[in-house]
Amino acid sequence: xxxxxxxxxxxxxxxxxxxxxxxxxxxxxxxxxxxxxxxxxxxxxxxxxxxxxxxxxxxxxxxxxxxxxxxxxxxxxxxxxxxxxxxxxxxxxxxxxxxxxxxxxxxxxxxxxxxxxxxxxxxxxxxxxxxxxxxxxxxxxxxxxxxxxxxxxxxxxxxxxxxxxxxxxxxxxxxxxxxxxxxxxxxxxxxxx
Numbered sequence: 288x289x290x291x292x293x294x295x296x297x298x299x300x301x302x303x304x305x306x307x308x309x310x311x312x313x314x315x316x317x318x319x320x321x322x323x324x325x326x327x328x329x330x331x332x333x334x335x336x337x338x339x340x341x342x343x344x345x346x347x348x349x350x351x352x353x354x355x356x357x358x359x360x361x362x363x364x365x366x367x368x369x370x371x372x373x374x375x376x377x378x379x380x381x382x383x384x385x386x387x388x389x390x391x392x393x394x395x396x397x398x399x400x401x402x403x404x405x406x407x408x409x410x411x412x413x414x415x416x417x418x419x420x421x422x423x424x425x426x427x428x429x430x431x432x433x434x435x436x437x438x439x440x441x442x443x444x445x446x447x448x449x450x451x452x453x454x455x456x457x458x459x460x461x462x463x464x465x466x467x468x469x470x471x472x473x474x475x476x477x478x479x480x
Contacts (some may be wrong), residue, residue: 288373289464290306290456291303291305291464291465291467296306300407300410300411301407303410303464304406304410304418305415305463305465306368306415306416306465307415307417307448307451307454307462308366308368308444308451308454308461308462309366309369309443309448309450309451309454309459309462310367310369310370310371310373310415310446310447310448310449311369311446311447311448311449312346312369312370312446313347313371313446313447314345314346314347314355314371315371315372315414315445315446316322317345319414320343320372320445322408322412322413322418323405323408323409323414323445324341325408326339326404326405326407326408327339327401327402327404327405327408328401329403329404330397330400330401330403330404330458331396332393332397332400332401332421333391333392333393333396334382336376336382336391336397336399337381337401337406338375338379338381338382338391338394338397338398339376339377339378339379339397339398339401339437340373340376340378340437341356341374341376341377341405342355342374342375342377342384342431343372343374343375343435344372344373345372346370346371346373346436347441350361350427351376352373354431355373355375355430355431355442356368356373357426357429357430358422358424358426358431358442359419359421359422359423359442360423360432362421363419363421363422363442364439365455366444366454366458367417367419367442367444369446369449370417370444370445370446371414371445371446371447372444372446373442373444373445374405374435374442374445375431375439375441375442375443375444375446376398376402376428376439376440376441376442376443377391377398377437377438377440377466378394378395378397378398378437378440379391379394379437379438380394380403380436381394381436382440383416394438395400395438395440398440399423399440400451401464402418402440402441402443404441405438405443408443412446413447414446414447414448415445415446415447415448416443416444417443418442418443419441419442419444420441420442421437421441422441422442424439427439427442429462434465441480451461
């Protein structure tokens with residue numbers, strides 16, 4: 288397996304995290320999943336509002352898992368059907384209090400921070416995760432009964448990685464950590480221009 292290179296001061300858990308598609312379909316114990324979600328809930332958020340919600344289905348609950356799998360695009364369904372758990376990340380678009388509701392500019396940003404924590408905690412426990420936006424979001428909203436005022440951000444496949452032999456051949460060769468842009472391309476001293 289190819290590994291990413293990073294400055295040795297980068298936390299190995301961060302440098303080693305990647306998104307495979309080959310999952311073995313084994314059970315992911317609820318106790319482990321609860322720890323993964325607890326880590327996600329420790330993410331920072333504007334005004335500590337914590338706008339994220341995680342809707343999930345275990346593979347062992349076949350009917351619910353099928354409901355979570357169906358809104359994924361066909362390509363993602365072809366491999367995500369072997370995940371142990373499917374998760375949808377949902378964020379609340381407004382900050383609601385007893386004084387009313389105010390738009391939350393950072394709801395997606397904050398949910399993304401929670402997703403990052405989720406992915407790292409899953410890795411720390413020996414699992415892998417793969418985020419997806421290849422989703423029919425309107426179908427997902429209907430199937431998962433997501434009310435107005437909430438945005439479905441992405442879906443996530445969680446589980447134990449296995450060898451890529453069960454994937455289509457064109458995906459097997461891609462079943463390695465992907466390269467990353469150099470810091471000089473993503474961090475700019477000064478203005479955008």
